[in-house]
Amino acid sequence: MAGERPSQLVLVVDVSPVHWGRLNAAAEESLSFTRCVENVCVFLNAFMMINDGNKIAVLASHPLENRFVYPTSNVPSDGVRYELFAALDKAVVDGMKAMAQKLTLHENVIADGSPSLMAGSLAKALCYINRTTQAGGQLQSRILIVKVSPDAPAQYMATMNCIFGAQKNGIPIDACIIGPDSGFLQQASDLTGGMYLRVPEPKALLQYLMWVFLPDASIRNTLVFPSRALVDYRAACFCHRKLVEVGFVCSVCLSIFCQFNPVCLTCNSRFRVPGLGAAKGKKKNVT
Structure with missing residues (x-):
C-alpha cells in the first residue's frame, strides 16, 4: 500500500x-x-x-x-x-x-x-x-x-x-x-x-x-496461516556430517561428534577417555 x-x-x-x-x-x-x-x-x-x-x-x-x-x-x-x-x-x-x-x-x-x-x-x-x-x-x-x-x-x-x-x-x-x-x-x-x-x-x-x-x-x-510444523533441531556431526540426536560436544569449541574422540578434530583439545578416572592409591590400614 x-x-x-x-x-x-x-x-x-x-x-x-x-x-x-x-x-x-x-x-x-x-x-x-x-x-x-x-x-x-x-x-x-x-x-x-x-x-x-x-x-x-x-x-x-x-x-x-x-x-x-x-x-x-x-x-x-x-x-x-x-x-x-x-x-x-x-x-x-x-x-x-x-x-x-x-x-x-x-x-x-x-x-x-x-x-x-x-x-x-x-x-x-x-x-x-x-x-x-x-x-x-x-x-x-x-x-x-x-x-x-x-x-x-x-x-x-x-x-x-x-x-x-x-x-x-x-x-x-x-x-x-x-x-x-x-x-x-x-x-x-x-x-x-x-x-x-x-x-x-x-x-x-x-x-x-x-x-x-x-x-x-x-x-x-x-492473518491466519497453516499451523507450524514441529522443528527438527538435530545437528550434523563434524566428523561424518550425519544428523544426530545424541552426540559428543567439545567443551572448548562446541563441535559435535557422533562418536567419542580423544582429541577434538576442530580445536585439538584433549579429553579423558570415558570410564577411566584418575588413578587412586591404595589406602593403608592403620593399626
Missing part, C-alpha cells in the same frame, strides 16, 4: 533438474520446473504491485553454482513500474533455464544427485541485503527459499552461521518446501521469525505463495 513502509525480498529458487525430475517421477500429477518458474514470476509481479517502493532480487541455486538472475547489469531494477514486469519475467525465466541446462552438462553431478548449494545462496542473499542497507536503503528485508532438493549435512555449519547472521540482523527467512522436509530451514524459520511450509499440493504452488509468503512479516500476526 502507498502509506506502508516498502519491503525488499530476496528469492532463492532451487533449480536442480535432478530433484525436479525425481519430484515429477514420484507423482503423476506434480509440478514441473517450467510451471514453478511461471508461478514464481506471477508471485514476484504481485509483490512489486503491493508497494511502489518494493525491491526484489532473485537467486538461482543448483549443486555447482549460485547466481543472481535478477537484477543483472543488462536488466535495470528501477524504472517505470509496470514496464519492468516484462523485463523481470524474461530475466528470471531465461536465467533459471540457463542454470538448469548448464548443470545437465555435468553427468557426475546428475548421477550423484547432489543437493543444491543452499548455504551459499543464503550467504549471497545476506550480503546483498547488507549492501543495499549500507547504500542507504530503508527497507524491510526478508529471504524466501523455494526448495526441492534434500538437506546436505556437509553444509550444516555454513547454513547455521547464515541463520545466526540473519537472526542478529532481524532478517526473516521463509521456506517454501516442495520436496522432502528440510530440518535446516525449519530451524532457520523458527529462529528468525519466518514462515516454514511444506506445500501439500505442489500444483497449487501459486496459491500458497500468495497466501503464506506474499504478506510482510509485520502484518502476519493479523
Whole structure:
C-alpha cells in the first residue's frame, strides 16, 4: 500500500533438474520446473504491485553454482513500474533455464544427485541485503527459499552461521518446501521469525505463495496461516556430517561428534577417555 513502509525480498529458487525430475517421477500429477518458474514470476509481479517502493532480487541455486538472475547489469531494477514486469519475467525465466541446462552438462553431478548449494545462496542473499542497507536503503528485508532438493549435512555449519547472521540482523527467512522436509530451514524459520511450509499440493504452488509468503512479516500476526510444523533441531556431526540426536560436544569449541574422540578434530583439545578416572592409591590400614 502507498502509506506502508516498502519491503525488499530476496528469492532463492532451487533449480536442480535432478530433484525436479525425481519430484515429477514420484507423482503423476506434480509440478514441473517450467510451471514453478511461471508461478514464481506471477508471485514476484504481485509483490512489486503491493508497494511502489518494493525491491526484489532473485537467486538461482543448483549443486555447482549460485547466481543472481535478477537484477543483472543488462536488466535495470528501477524504472517505470509496470514496464519492468516484462523485463523481470524474461530475466528470471531465461536465467533459471540457463542454470538448469548448464548443470545437465555435468553427468557426475546428475548421477550423484547432489543437493543444491543452499548455504551459499543464503550467504549471497545476506550480503546483498547488507549492501543495499549500507547504500542507504530503508527497507524491510526478508529471504524466501523455494526448495526441492534434500538437506546436505556437509553444509550444516555454513547454513547455521547464515541463520545466526540473519537472526542478529532481524532478517526473516521463509521456506517454501516442495520436496522432502528440510530440518535446516525449519530451524532457520523458527529462529528468525519466518514462515516454514511444506506445500501439500505442489500444483497449487501459486496459491500458497500468495497466501503464506506474499504478506510482510509485520502484518502476519493479523492473518491466519497453516499451523507450524514441529522443528527438527538435530545437528550434523563434524566428523561424518550425519544428523544426530545424541552426540559428543567439545567443551572448548562446541563441535559435535557422533562418536567419542580423544582429541577434538576442530580445536585439538584433549579429553579423558570415558570410564577411566584418575588413578587412586591404595589406602593403608592403620593399626
